[in-house]
Amino acid sequence: MIKIAIFASGSGSNAENLIKYFNGNKRIEVAYVVSNKKDAYVLERAKKLNIPSIFFSNKDFEDGNEVLKFLIKEKINFIVLAGFLKKIPSNILRLFPSNIVNIHPSLLPKFGGRGMYGDKVHQAVLDNNEKETGITIHYVNENYDEGQIIFQEKCLVEASDNVDAVAKKVHQLEYDYYPKIVGDILNNKCYF
């Protein structure tokens, strides 16, 4: 079995969508939800969906040692970031080369980087009068939103769109594509 850990800091609608998508899959399972926020709604969702979850403090994510021990103990093969707002420590990056992916709610390299998350991204898209925006699924490296791009999908930004309208379109693209792309990546990989 390929074991995924989903890292999330917030609501976790993408986490829920990923869990449901892989439910019953014979080769891939979401084994854990990991959060750096004790009261993140994603932990409620995990509970409802019967997926084990664990909290690590922001301090644990500074050096990554405890998190790394946990990932090794649980034999996690692949990490999916879904609204996870901390940087991944370098020891975890080293142990999971090309095995950590993130989704960003814009067409990177536009509107990425530190502090660019959630509605801030969509507001920047509107402020810049962009005619289109979308999603980027990419590998994770030591810099925010700079790892190799795996997949992008676009949607139109209408003149009448506000932040909520853009967020809704982008979220829909996330739900439509993130689980499928993660599945495609994992189906082309070999784990021992």
Ligand code: GRF
């Ligand atoms: C998503 O928009 C994703 O692109 C970004 O964080 C957001 C998480 O939303 N990385 P949710 O917690 O999955 O609802």
